[in-house]
Each structure stands twice: as structure tokens, then as C-alpha cells.
Amino acid sequence: xxxxxxxxxxxxxxxxxxxxxxxxxxxxxxxxxxxxxxxxxxxxxxxxxxxxxxxxxxxxxxxxxxxxxxxxxxxxxxxxxxxxxxxxxxxxxxxxxxxxxxxxxxxxxxxxxxxxxxxxxxxxxxxxxxxxxxxxxxxxxxxxxxxxxxxxxxxxxxxxxxxxxxxxxxxxxxxxxxxxxxxxxxxxxxxxxxxxxxxxxxxxxxxxxxxxxxxxxxxxxxxxxxxxxxxxxxxxxxxxxxxxxxxxxxxxxxxxxxxxxxxxxxxxxxxxxxxxxxxxxxxxxxxxxxxxxxxxxxxxxxxxxxxxxxxxxxxxxxxxxxxxxxxxxxxxxxxxxxxxxxxxxxxxxxxxxxxxxxxxxxxxxxxxxxxxxxxxxxxxxxxxxxxxxxxxxxxxxxxxxxxxxxxxxxxxxxxxxxxxxxxxxxxxxxxxxxxxxxxxxxxxxxxxxxxxxxxxxxxxxxxxxxxxxxxxxxxxxxxxxxxxxxxxxxxxxxxxxxxxxxxxxxxxxxxxxxxxxxxxxxxxxxxxxxxxxxxxxxxxxxxxxxxxxxxxxxxxxxxxxxxxxxxxxxxxxxxxxxx
Amino acid sequence: xxxxxxxxxxxxxxxxxxxxxxxxxxxxxxxxxxxxxxxxxxxxxxxxxxxxxxxxxxxxxxxxxxxxxx
Numbered sequence: 216x217x218x219x220x221x222x223x224x225x226x227x228x229x230x231x232x233x234x235x236x237x238x239x240x241x242x243x244x245x246x247x248x249x250x251x252x253x254x255x256x257x258x259x260x261x262x263x264x265x266x267x268x269x270x271x272x273x274x275x276x277x278x279x280x281x282x283x284x285x286x287x288x289x290x291x292x293x294x295x296x297x298x299x300x301x302x303x304x305x306x307x308x309x310x311x312x313x314x315x316x317x318x319x320x321x322x323x324x325x326x327x328x329x330x331x332x333x334x335x336x337x338x339x340x341x342x343x344x345x346x347x348x349x350x351x352x353x354x355x356x357x358x359x360x361x362x363x364x365x366x367x368x369x370x371x372x373x374x375x376x377x378x379x380x381x382x383x384x385x386x387x388x389x390x391x392x393x394x395x396x397x398x399x400x401x402x403x404x405x406x407x408x409x410x411x412x413x414x415x416x417x418x419x420x421x422x423x424x425x426x427x428x429x430x431x432x433x434x435x436x437x438x439x440x441x442x443x444x445x446x447x448x449x450x451x452x453x454x455x456x457x458x459x460x461x462x463x464x465x466x467x468x469x470x471x472x473x474x475x476x477x478x479x480x481x482x483x484x485x486x487x488x489x490x491x492x493x494x495x496x497x498x499x500x501x502x503x504x505x506x507x508x509x510x511x512x513x514x515x516x517x518x519x520x521x522x523x524x525x526x527x528x529x530x531x532x533x534x535x536x537x538x539x540x541x542x543x544x545x546x547x548x549x550x551x552x553x554x555x556x557x558x559x560x561x562x563x564x565x566x567x568x569x570x571x572x573x574x575x576x577x578x579x580x581x582x583x584x585x586x587x588x589x590x591x592x593x594x595x596x597x598x599x600x601x602x603x604x605x606x607x608x609x610x611x612x613x614x615x616x617x618x619x620x621x622x623x624x625x626x627x628x629x630x631x632x633x634x635x636x637x638x639x640x641x642x643x644x645x646x647x648x649x650x651x652x653x654x655x656x657x658x659x660x661x662x663x664x665x666x667x668x669x670x671x672x673x674x675x676x677x678x679x680x681x682x683x684x685x686x687x688x689x690x691x692x693x694x695x696x697x698x699x700x701x702x703x704x705x706x707x708x709x710x711x712x713x714x715x716x717x718x719x720x721x722x723x724x725x726x727x728x729x730x731x732x733x734x735x736x737x738x739x740x741x742x743x744x745x746x747x748x749x750x751x752x753x754x755x756x757x758x759x760x761x762x763x764x765x766x767x768x769x770x771x772x773x774x775x776x777x778x779x780x781x782x783x784x785x786x787x788x789x790x791x792x793x794x
Numbered sequence: 795x796x797x798x799x800x801x802x803x804x805x806x807x808x809x810x811x812x813x814x815x816x817x818x819x820x821x822x823x824x825x826x827x828x829x830x831x832x833x834x835x836x837x838x839x840x841x842x843x844x845x846x847x848x849x850x851x852x853x854x855x856x857x858x859x860x861x862x863x864x
Contacts, residue, residue, distance in 0.1 A: 365812050367828065419812055432814070434846055442855040449858040456862070476802045477814055479842065532864045537850035539864055 217452055217505045219496055220405060220464035220513055221247045222329065222352065224279050225255045225265070229469035234264070236472065239490060241272050243497040245507040248275040250329050253313040254285030256320045275509035277327030278317050283309055299334040299586060300371065302579040307340050314345050324348070327510035329466075331355055331407055332374045334586045336575040338389050338400050346401070350514030352466070353404030354390055357420045359587055360596060360698050365419045373696070376566045376588030378546055379412060379529060380462050381405045381517050387573035390588045394548040395523050403514035409451055409463045412531035413542050416553065416564065416595065423447070423535070425463055427488035428471035431478045435535060438480065439487040445495050446534050452504070457528050457635045460520075462513075465492060524548055524667055528635045528642075541630040545640050549669045550792060551588075556630050558600060559623030559647045560661040562610040562671075565592035565692070567792045569669040570744030587696040589743050591792075596698035597771075600624040605769045606691060610790075612675060613687040614649050614657060621649040623659060639666035646678075655680035669745075669792035672752055677784040684780040685758075688788045690749060693771040694742035700770040701742065708762035708772060709737040725766045733760030736774045745792050749774050752787035806841035807831040 223236050240247050249268060255261045268274040283292040291308050298306060318324050324345040329352035333341065341348055359375040377390035384400045385393040393399035411423035422433025427444050430436055435443050448463060455461040467489055473482050499505035508516065526547040533540040541556035542563075553564035566588050576586045591608070594600070598607020600622070612623040626647035634641045642665075646658040662674040673688065695701050706721035710730040717728045730736075735750035751757050761775040778786045805826035808815040817824040817831075817838070825832040833841075846852060856864065 361812065365814060367813055367815055434809070434842060435849060435852060437846075437852060440853065442853065443851075446851075446854075446856045446861075449856065450861055452858050453861050474797075474800045474802075476816055477804070479801060479803055481797060481801065532861055534851045534854070534856050534861075534864075535849050537854065 216455065217461045217463055217499065218513055218516065219505055219507045220510055221245060221493070221496075221507060222250065222464060222466035222510070223247050224250045224281065224329070224466075224468055225252065225261050226469040227255060227258055227261065229473060230261070232469040232472050236467070236469070236489075237268060237274075240493060241268075243493055245493070245497060245500065246273045246275075246509060248277055248327055248510045250277045250279035250281075250327070251317075252279045252282050252284070253288055253316060254282070256316045257285065262320055273509070275327055275511055276321065276325070277329065277510060278313060278325040280310070280313065280328060280330040283313075288312055297332070297372070298330050298337050299332045299576045300578075300584055302577045303336050303340070303575075306337050306577065307344075310337075310340055310344055326350065327514070328352075329407075331358075331372050332586055333384070333389050333404070334576040335387055335389050335400075335573065336577065338384060338402070339386065342401050348402055349518075350510040351384075351402050351404050352407050352510070353384055353402075355407045355420065356410045357415045361419045362421055365421070371584045373585040373587050375696070376551065376590060377406070378527075378551070379406060379410060379544065380527060381513070381521075383523055385571075387571060388588055390586065391568045391571070392546065392548050393523055399523070403517045405462065405464060405510065405513065408466055409447070411447060411535075412450075412529050412544060413533035413540060414535060416542060425465045425492075426467055426471070427492050428467060428475065428478065428485040431480060431485060431488065436484070436488065439484050441488050441491075443535055444488060444492050448492070448495060448499075450532065450534070452499075454529055457530065457633050522637070525637055526635060526639055526665070526667065528633060528640050530630055530633055543630050543633065543642050543663075545642075545665045547639070547665075547667045549667055550665065550671070552665060552671065554642065554663060555594070556644055557627045558609075559611065559626045559628055559659075560644045560663070561594070561600070561624045562592055563594040563599060564590060567591050567669065567743050567745040567747075569792055569794050571794060572744055585696050589694050589696050591692045591694055591740065591743055591745070591747065593695065597693055597695065597700075608691050608693050608771060610691070611689050612659065612661075613689055614659075615685045615687070616651050616655070616683050617653070619652050621651060621657075623647055623649065626659075628661070639664060651680075657681055657684060671790040671792075672787055673790065674752075674787040675785065677780055681780045681784050685777055686780055686786070687775050687777040688749060690747065690774040690790065691771050692738070692740070692747060694740050703742075703765075703770055703772070705741045706764075706772055707739040708764060709735075709739070710760050710762050711735050711737070719762070719764065721764045721772065723764065723766045723770070725764060725769070727761055727763040730760045731758065733757055733776060736760040736762045736776060738762065738772045738774060744794055746794075747774065748791045748793070749776050750789050750791070751776065752789050755786035755788070756782060757786075758782070803835070803838055805829060805831050806838055806845060810845055
């Protein structure tokens with residue numbers, strides 16, 4: 216079953232478009248959540264219409280904090296539209312003004328509020344003023360560096376590293392799913408749009424989302440022919456196979472249904488594609504496969520139905536380019552992990568939520584505009600598989616035979632099976648085929664098991680010409696929030712064997728710690744409040760281990776565990792992230 | 795066609811780098827303020843088509859069942 220939210224924002228300047236959007240949804244037998252801005256609350260006809268929609272169709276009336284303009288507000292906001300970019304004092308002033316006006320008009324506080332992003336202080340202040348708020352639109356999945364570039368370096372919304380589906384925002388960092396009640400900010404958040412889980416990792420998240428005019432912006436349509444819009448809905452429907460349910464929303468602003476500078480088509484095309492999307496929702500609803508809800512209704516369902524610690528997965532299959540690449544995503548309260556099946560099962564993105572990094576944004580914070588949850592691996596921003604100089608952040612398995620190396624990132628695989636439960640997820644890849652210069656081949660079957668508590672177990676089963684093969688599990692990481700490196704001083708590298716522990720502080724000198732018969736190799740990374748540790752799972756015996764620092768032309772740390780396949784062709788490695 | 799003048803165009807060179815930059819028009823030639831591109835509307839439309847050539851699946855409908863098998 217797919218749970219659906221349809222969101223609309225009022226707009227006095229394009230009010231006929233808003234009304235047409237409303238009429239369209241209602242004519243299809245569905246309801247919306249209507250979000251009024253502060254300035255809309257001074258317009259009697261907008262308020263009257265919202266109440267009429269609520270009475271006639273069960274629509275919800277909520278508050279939009281997406282634009283912060285109107286009587287008394289302009290002197291504070293001075294043209295800045297984004298609540299997470301003000302200092303705390305101004306956040307409070309703006310939200311008190313908007314929420315008290317909402318209460319004056321409707322006789323109650325809103326239970327649903329939208330913004331493109333709520334940082335931790337904005338959400339705390341919102342709940343202090345209006346404890347009644349139950350649901351928020353709280354972030355745009357993987358919106359950050361690429362959209363900043365794409366908007367000619369002028370769109371200051373950095374909230375990467377967040378859940379792709381609804382979540383319980385933590386108090387300290389709203390993009391981290393809360394671990395339990397004490398950790399929880401008190402609302403259910405949904406993402407602003409459902410994003411393409413392949414293409415929003417590889418590129419701009421805004422082009423490829425549940426927003427037909429944004430797909431026009433990405434030139435993914437041929438006039439009013441755009442099967443991609445429906446393909447994306449079906450890809451989200453497919454996730455119910457693993458998670459038991461799935462969530463989707465659409466949130467098309469009025470500016471996208473008229474002449475828009477990011478479209479080379481007249482408005483008729485946007486309307487036609489928006490209508491097709493909504494009509495498909497109606498069809499699914501009639502088939503009993505979709506339920507349309509208001510945001511507050513969804514938030515209540517989520518609270519009743521979803522435990523805090525429930526892991527969720529997403530199997531993405533790229534469609535637009537017809538690469539048919541597979542990406543596997545796992546999220547729980549301790550980790551968010553992306554496994555790139557096309558690169559042999561390399562981890563392409565890793566967020567160590569277990570570190571419980573706290574962050575607020577605003578000019579009164581050290582983070583300023585960047586609200587992202589920091590990564591430990593981000594293979595798109597930080598090089599990943601080598602194609603120029605050194606490689607960057609990623610994981611892989613390196614197979615060496617007679618001095619010749621095959622990097623598993625060069626061997627494409629697919630996701631063969633996925634299982635998910637409250638205890639975690641298990642994902643098996645199709646065998647990767649490594650071919651050596653002498654013509655010999657080794658097949659590697661990889662199984663990932665990801666369990667709450669920050670534990671990733673990587674099982675490798677090698678077959679074929681395995682004689683003489685050394686197999687190295689390889690982790691290359693670097694903390695960060697953008698495509699640029701940050702200061703790695705403070706990282707401590709560790710290797711441990713039966714005799715003790717060697718440690719080394721990160722000084723950018725490309726030094727290494729090596730050990731035979733290692734018990735573990737590790738890095739303490741204070742930038743993300745986490746320790747990354749690799750050790751052999753029970754029964755496996757690595758022959759050597761390594762921890763290495765980089766330099767300013769290679770600002771990463773490397774951890775390695777090497778197995779001699781003459782001992783065993785099957786071995787499992789635990790990648791354990793702890794606070 | 796009375797609204798044709800309202801259709802804006804983004805620079806096809808910048809767009810191929812995933813950047814939205816509006817072109818400005820002078821004497822029938824559209825030019826980019828960010829890069830050195832300049833060209834006619836016909837050239838620009840052709841370049842948009844070229845950009846779309848990478849989307850091999852642009853006209854493909856993948857149903858739920860199709861995607862399960864993909």
C-alpha cells in the first residue's frame with residue numbers, strides 16, 4: 216500500500232492556478248493539504264476558500280514557512296525566505312508572528328507546517344510555540360552541492376544525508392532519525408518530494424522527483440509525453456515489497472504551472488503532466504493500492520505504525536538512462552548506507568548517525584547555511600573509484616594475484632535479493648567476475664548484513680581460479696559535508712593485534728601502521744563523533760592489516776584487512792561504526 | 795503562438811553541465827552571460843535534443859512488474 220500526500224501552497228499572485236490545482240485533485244476524488252503563508256492569512260477570500268475545501272473535501276489547512284513576507288514580517292526577514300537561515304532570535308520572532316496569526320484566523324494552531332528544511336533550533340522553537348504541530352515537511356533528500364551548482368551557485372539549501380522517506384527527526388540533528396522518545400523532536404517529518412534514488416545520488420535531486428514540472432526542468436520529457444513520472448511512482452511502490460508499505464508525495468507550486476524560466480514549454484505541458492500524475496494516483500486508489508492522506512493524518516499513522524528503530528531499505532533501479540544500475544539504500548537510527556551494486560558492491564555513501572552529530576543552522580552557528588548530516592564516505596563528491604589521480608572515499612575488495620590487482624569496483628553486479636526486518640537488512644549481490652591479465656577468473660559473491668548498532672557485515676565467497684589470491688577489504692573515508700575536504704587533524708588511526716595497539720595521529724604525512732594477524736584496524740573520527748573499525752568476523756583470519764593517513768593531495772584515511780585465500784575462500788568482515 | 799515570446803531558453807552548454815542559466819536575446823541571436831555560447835533558436839533546440847539523447851529510457855514505461863524484473 217502506498218500512502219500519498221498531495222500538498223499545495225496558496226499564492227495570492229497566482230491564485231487561479233492554486234484553485235485549479237485544488238479543483239483538479241478534488242475532481243479525481245482525492246484530498247490535499249493546503250499550506251497558507253503568513254501573508255495569505257490576511258486575505259479573507261483565501262482563508263474562506265481553505266475552510267470551504269476543508270469542509271467539502273477533508274483537506275487539511277496548514278502553515279507554509281516557505282516564504283516569510285507580510286505585515287510586520289518584512290522588516291525582520293528583509294527578503295530572506297528560508298527559516299533555517301535566520302538566527303535563533305529571528306526564527307522565534309518570525310514563527311511567533313506566523314503562528315499567532317494562524318491561531319487568530321483559525322482559532323487553533325496548525326498541526327502541519329512546511330519548509331524546505333527545518334534545522335534543530337527552528338524545529339525546537341516551532342514546537343515550543345506550537346506543541347500541537349504533528350507533521351512537517353522537513354527536508355529535501357540529497358539537496359545540496361549539486362543544486363547549489365545547478366542554480367548558478369545561488370540556492371543555499373544544504374540538507375544532504377537525510378532519510379528519503381518519512382522519519383522521526385532527532386532533537387540534535389533533525390535529519391537524523393531519532394533513536395527513541397527522549398531523542399525525538401516530537402514531530403513526524405516527510406521529505407519535500409520523493410526523489411529518484413539513483414539519479415539524486417548521481418546528480419541534481421530536483422530534476423528527478425515526484426514533481427512533473429521539475430522533470431521538465433531536467434528535460435526528461437518529450438513535450439507532454441513523460442512516462443518517467445509514472446515510472447518513479449512505481450519504483451516507490453516496489454519498495455513495499457521490502458518495507459511492507461511505501462510513501463510518496465507531490466508538492467507542485469503555482470510557479471511551475473505557468474510560464475517558468477526553467478522550462479522551454481508553455482504551461483499546458485506542465486498541466487498535462489501534472490494531471491497525468493494525479494490521474495495515476497486516482498487509478499491506484501481505485502485499485503486499492505494507494506491511500507491519500509493529509510499530512511497530519513499521515514503523521515498520526517506513522518506514529519502508530521512505525522517504531523523508532525525500524526530499519527528501511529530502498530532498492531533503486533535506474534531507468535531514465537536505461538543503465539539499469541542497481542543502488543541499495545539502508546537506513547536505521549545508527550547508519551545510512553548506500554551500496555553501489557554497479558561498482559561491485561562498494562559503499563558509495565555512509566552517514567554515521569550513531570555519532571549523534573548535533574547541528575543547527577543560522578548566522579549564529581558555526582554551520583551557518585549547511586544543515587547536512589556529515590558523511591564518512593561520499594563517493595560522488597570525494598572521487599570514489601579512481602579515474603584521475605588517487606581514488607577517494609569508498610569501500611572495495613582488492614584481489615591481487617602475481618602482483619596484478621583487480622579492484623571489485625570495476626566489476627558491475629546487480630542486487631540479487633533483499634530481506635529486511637526489524638533486526639536489519641540482508642542484501643545479496645550477483646557474483647562479480649574478476650578477470651586477471653593471465654586470463655584466470657575469480658567470481659566473488661558478496662552478502663551485506665546491516666544491523667542496528669552500526670554493524671555492517673560483508674561476507675565474500677570466492678570461487679574459480681583462487682590459488683595465490685590475496686583479498687583485501689578496503690575502506691577509504693573522510694568526513695565532510697560538501698565536495699571540498701575539511702580539516703582531518705584530530706583523526707586517530709589504530710591497528711591492534713594480540714600484543715597490543717599501535718596508534719597514530721593524522722598529520723597528512725601518508726604514514727602507515729601495519730600489523731600481521733590483526734585483531735582490528737580502526738580510525739577515530741571526531742568530526743563525526745564516531746570510530747570506524749574493521750575486524751574479521753568469527754572464523755575468518757586476516758593475514759595482515761593496515762591503517763594509513765593521506766596527505767593534502769589525498770585527504771583521506773585508509774583501513775585494510777588482507778586475507779590469504781589459500782587459508783579460506785570464504786571470509787566475513789565486520790565494519791563497525793561506534794560513537 | 796501569441797505567447798511564443800514568453801518562452802525562455804536556458805543555455806544548452808551550461809545545461810549540459812547541469813547548470814540553469816537563462817539566455818539573453820539580441821537581434822535573433824541568443825547568448826549566455828556565463829559562458830561564451832551564442833546561437834539561434836533552431837540551434838538551441840537542436841542542442842536540447844542532443845542533451846536528451848542520453849536519456850535512452852525517456853520514452854519507456856516501466857511498470858511495477860517491469861521494475862521488479864529489471
